Amino acid sequence: MASIELSAIRKSFDGTEILRGVDLRIEDGEFISLVGPSGCGKSTLLRVIAGLEPQSAGEVRIDGVSADGIRPSARNLAMVFQSYALYPHLSAFDNIAVPLRMRRLSAIERLPLVGALLPSRRRKERCIRDDVARVADQLEIAHLIGRKPAQLSGGQRQRIAVGRAIVRQPVAFLFDEPLSNLDAKLRVHMRAELAQLHRRLNTTFVYVTHDQAEAMTMSSRIAVMIGGELVQVGTPTDIYDNPRDIRVAEFVGSPKINILPGQICDDGRIEALGVLLRLTSSAASGACRIGVRPERIDLGSGPFTGYVVHAENMGSEAFLHLAVDGSDARLVARIDDPRRLPPIATPVSFGFAMDAVRAFNAEGKRIEVDSEHIERVRERAIV
Amino acid sequence: MKPLRTIPLWPAVRHLLLIAGAVVLLAPFIWMISTASKPPEEVFSSELHLIPHHFALWDNLKIAFAKANLWRFLLNGVIVTVSIFVLQVLIALPAAYALAKLRFLGRDALFALILFGILIPPQATAIPVFLLLHKLDLLDSYAALVLPFTISVFGIFLMRQFFKSVPDDLVDAARMDGISEFGIVWRVMLPAAIPAVTAFGIFSVVAHWNDYFWPLIVLNSEQLRTPPLAVAHFRNNEAGTNYGPLMAAAMVIIAPLLIAFLLAQRRFIEGITLTGIK
Ligand SMILES: Nc1ncnc2c1ncn2[C@@H]1O[C@H](COP(=O)(O)OP(=O)(O)OP(=O)(O)O)[C@@H](O)[C@H]1O
Numbered sequence: 001m002a003s004i005e006l007s008a009i010r011k012s013f014d015g016t017e018i019l020r021g022v023d024l025r026i027e028d029g030e031f032i033s034l035v036g037p038s039g040c041g042k043s044t045l046l047r048v049i050a051g052l053e054p055q056s057a058g059e060v061r062i063d064g065v066s067a068d069g070i071r072p073s074a075r076n077l078a079m080v081f082q083s084y085a086l087y088p089h090l091s092a093f094d095n096i097a098v099p100l101r102m103r104r105l106s107a108i109e110r111l112p113l114v115g116a117l118l119p120s121r122r123r124k125e126r127c128i129r130d131d132v133a134r135v136a137d138q139l140e141i142a143h144l145i146g147r148k149p150a151q152l153s154g155g156q157r158q159r160i161a162v163g164r165a166i167v168r169q170p171v172a173f174l175f176d177e178p179l180s181n182l183d184a185k186l187r188v189h190m191r192a193e194l195a196q197l198h199r200r201l202n203t204t205f206v207y208v209t210h211d212q213a214e215a216m217t218m219s220s221r222i223a224v225m226i227g228g229e230l231v232q233v234g235t236p237t238d239i240y241d242n243p244r245d246i247r248v249a250e251f252v253g254s255p256k257i258n259i260l261p262g263q264i265c266d267d268g269r270i271e272a273l274g275v276l277l278r279l280t281s282s283a284a285s286g287a288c289r290i291g292v293r294p295e296r297i298d299l300g301s302g303p304f305t306g307y308v309v310h311a312e313n314m315g316s317e318a319f320l321h322l323a324v325d326g327s328d329a330r331l332v333a334r335i336d337d338p339r340r341l342p343p344i345a346t347p348v349s350f351g352f353a354m355d356a357v358r359a360f361n362a363e364g365k366r367i368e369v370d371s372e373h374i375e376r377v378r379e380r381a382i383v
Numbered sequence: 384m385k386p387l388r389t390i391p392l393w394p395a396v397r398h399l400l401l402i403a404g405a406v407v408l409l410a411p412f413i414w415m416i417s418t419a420s421k422p423p424e425e426v427f428s429s430e431l432h433l434i435p436h437h438f439a440l441w442d443n444l445k446i447a448f449a450k451a452n453l454w455r456f457l458l459n460g461v462i463v464t465v466s467i468f469v470l471q472v473l474i475a476l477p478a479a480y481a482l483a484k485l486r487f488l489g490r491d492a493l494f495a496l497i498l499f500g501i502l503i504p505p506q507a508t509a510i511p512v513f514l515l516l517h518k519l520d521l522l523d524s525y526a527a528l529v530l531p532f533t534i535s536v537f538g539i540f541l542m543r544q545f546f547k548s549v550p551d552d553l554v555d556a557a558r559m560d561g562i563s564e565f566g567i568v569w570r571v572m573l574p575a576a577i578p579a580v581t582a583f584g585i586f587s588v589v590a591h592w593n594d595y596f597w598p599l600i601v602l603n604s605e606q607l608r609t610p611p612l613a614v615a616h617f618r619n620n621e622a623g624t625n626y627g628p629l630m631a632a633a634m635v636i637i638a639p640l641l642i643a644f645l646l647a648q649r650r651f652i653e654g655i656t657l658t659g660i661k
């Protein structure tokens with residue numbers, strides 16, 4: 001178990017900067033997910049932590065000790081790759097045993113023919129066999145242990161790869177999109193298994209994914225990376241409810257958050273799609289963007305009108321795509337009961353609660369809005 | 384009932400052309416076997432016939448083995464070709480690994496130079512290499528037959544192309560598991576590249592088993608002769624060339640290659656079509 005500290009990590013490939021100063025403290029025993037769109041540098045950051053790629057600047061500290069110049073294997077981290085990266089010529093057993101053999105056997109004991117004759121090797125091999133069997137039982141792969149990777153399904157290979165990672169009891173695990181090659185059903189299943197594994201091992205997990213559902217369901221914290229920078233780090237609820245940046249808001253959540261064009265008036269009041277909202281902001285007046293999650297759109301009443309352009313019935317819920325009158329904006333609203341789905345082209349009116357609004361300025365940064373102020377003014381007026 | 388004219392024209396023509404090509408290529412071999420099976424009178428008779436009237440293969444083989452120490456020459460061939468191949472692999476695999484998977488300054492320039500090296504014919508460097516071996520006092524030894532060929536530019540190229548198809552993740556996984564860079568070459572890359580190594584092995588062994596030019600230049604001693612030199616030896620006999628035993632000896636020295644190729648055939652084809660790991 002170990003904490004991992006990254007300070008001001010930068011990495012350039014051939015002059016293009018891929019990581020632009022990443023600061024992150026990963027706590028001991030934490031399950032942290034690194035999410036972000038494709039090509040944003042997640043894998044690169046993971047490889048820097050693993051020591052497979054030297055950073056151009058900055059420092060990696062594992063358990064408070066600088067890891068610079070320490071070889072990947074000596075960092076005592078384990079990595080699970082997207083492609084599983086199993087040795088194709090070795091059986092599942094040997095694949096899992098490789099890290100143990102490399103650590104426990106001396107160079108002479110590892111020699112192909114001579115080594116097998118040494119009594120010390122035989123003793124250590126017995127020990128290794130026990131350890132592999134223990135891991136195989138844990139992961140329920142004992143019956144697959146004699147097969148070559150080519151004779152295994154994707155999910156089975158994935159387990160072998162996890163087995164190879166956990167067998168040497170590393171201080172932290174690095175996962176690089178380990179589930180993205182599995183079909184949807186198996187992915188959900190493996191999600192639960194990995195989360196359980198984390199609870200059992202109680203070791204630091206760093207989990208890279210571009211699937212925000214994986215990040216939301218498994219991790220204790222999420223770090224959102226966009227364009228080589230960590231834009232926000234926080235708990236899944238925090239990231240979902242309280243995005244600090246419009247790119248975070250747009251990346252997390254499926255379907256995507258609705259973004260409406262808005263305006264901050266000179267008196268601080270905010271309007272969206274030309275309708276004045278009961279919100280004020282102390283931010284500078286000018287254009288802004290208003291984000292509302294699909295599940296927070298209330299259909300049937302409200303100041304906005306539009307009509308249905310498309311409906312997606314997911315079985316347990318449904319999503320309505322709406323065109324808004326007098327604007328080319330499109331929005332998505334969730335309906336809990338798909339049986340109440342209105343047909344295409346039905347005119348609808350809709351609105352949203354003021355606490356559902358997340359406002360962003362022209363640069364995409366979050367701006368604080370205030371609803372009580374107006375309420376209070378009105379209350380006073382009524383009294 | 385099926386119509387009779389089911390053989391389409393184009394495939395038939397194609398096969399005829401291929402058969403004609405095969406006949407041209409095989410004719411010398413068939414003639415060799417035919418001559419090796421004929422007694423001397425038939426070899427020199429004016430009428431051409433493929434099947435000998437009097438089957439004399441065993442006699443010719445007996446004469447061939449009695450006249451020259453064929454076993455010794457075959458052994459020389461094995462020693463030389465195996466040494467060359469083993470050394471070539473020992474050098475080409477790490478070099479190919481570095482060129483395919485490691486990042487270092489000047490890698491692409493180095494690879495371009497290596498490609499350039501393929502273009503240089505061995506005859507062009509024969510005299511400098513000969514002089515070098517002379518200075519080192521290595522002429523007329525196994526070392527003179529083996530050393531000049533230990534670095535195979537073609538081998539480095541072939542293996543590098545194959546290693547390119549091995550996923551980077553596999554190399555990284557090996558590094559995480561604690562395998563050293565040389566360990567990766569022998570424990571991860573070599574097993575993945577067995578088909579390519581086999582293909583390269585066949586190229587290498589065939590080329591050096593059949594090499595006539597270089598052994599002829601560097602060897603004097605009879606006991607070091609490689610198989611092609613041994614066969615040539617039958618030619619300048621005092622009593623004139625004795626073709627029957629010569630051809631029989633030629634058959635003997637080709638046989639190991641044929642057997643090796645048949646055994647490795649599947650791997651060989653896999654290797655040159657460069658099917659990497661998926
Ligand atoms: N070895 C390399 N040489 C040059 N450029 C590289 C190298 N490795 C990565 N890159 C570049 O760095 C950028 C980030 O790559 P990275 O693999 O970290 O993305 P990622 O966030 O993991 O994306 P994905 O979700 O698709 O896996 C990409 O634009 C890629 O082209």
Ligand SMILES: [Mg+2]
Nearest residue numbers: 042043044176
């Ligand atoms: Mg990646």
